[in-house]
Amino acid sequence: MVRRYDPERRDRIIDAAIRVVGAKGIAGLSHRSVAAEADVPLGSTTYHFASLDELLIAALRRSNENFAVVMRESEALADPDAGLAEELAGLLGAYFSGGRGRAELEYELYLAALRRPALRPVAAEWTDGTAELLSRRTDPATARALIALMDGICLQVLLTGGEYDEAYAREMLGRIAR
Amino acid sequence: MVRRYDPERRDRIIDAAIRVVGAKGIAGLSHRSVAAEADVPLGSTTYHFASLDELLIAALRRSNENFAVVMRESEALADPDAGLAEELAGLLGAYFSGGRGRAELEYELYLAALRRPALRPVAAEWTDGTAELLSRRTDPATARALIALMDGICLQVLLTGGEYDEAYAREMLGRIAR
């Protein structure tokens, strides 16, 4: 890694991009808005990230890392005798308990892959990595279905403005996990 | 309904908006791009739809209607003795068989509700309506879970660029439906 005058500049820009997306959505993300949030000149953001897609890739990757940490910690803390469904339903409960803001932000980045092929490999990394994590407790196909169901449940909560129902999630995840 | 000089003008604008979103994504949707696609002057789009949100609401509602028709037809055509899981898995298979374009378009409109509260009631209409349809074959909670799993499966296909696996979908939907 080459030394820079401001070695953290790149990271600060990524953090600023995440804050901007959280506050104004991807639609409000621009080189200028990120530059202002990170308190760097416009030229600096265009230098480190030639396109907004590059910036989104970095932001999504960081977002994925954050959630992966939560997931690993949760697994470590969980009662080893508890069922997988209970554990995952509880994880989602904790995920939503801190307000919808964080979930909205992370899902917006994740869902952006729908129309941005450049983001798809990063989204696939996330899905594959999580599936692998769950595969230690169940078979791979079931692991993927658990992820799909969790995504769908989160989506229903976020898109329709409803409330997260942990008992319902536990029941349905349990049917998949068996 | 008040007569207009061009009574279909509003509908044509909505159709044009759907084509624009299909071709360039919501990010490419503007009063001007819609006006060009619908072959009407700029002032006409701003007159009928004061904001882009209004236009998106109309587009999402029409998109929902289209899929609801497919769903009702599928149900009517399905073997009444076949299981619900087989039927839904087959429906998704048909949904993807015509290329990803249509699914991408409809999901983009649907997912737009994440950051646009104005779209959430329309997204909720869709979820509730579909759940009600499925409730004739199973209990309401199971119906909602089936929808959630279908959403999650579609998402994984669309976001990661993977292929739709009908046998896998049938198996996992079956676990929910029992």
Added chain:
DNA sequence: ATCCCATGTGTACGAGTGTACGCATCGCCG
């Protein structure tokens, strides 16, 4: 010590956007 280049900075330009507004046109209602 010197040079090269990655990094940092400021500015300018053309393209595209939402919005507003004035005017034209036509159907309806009194």
Added chain:
DNA sequence: CGGCGATGCGTACACTCGTACACATGGGAT
């Protein structure tokens, strides 16, 4: 039949955006 409001149309303005580019600077290689 006369006017009035809904609808349609074209244009102009202020703003933001991505991009490009010229120049400054300092660290590391030679």
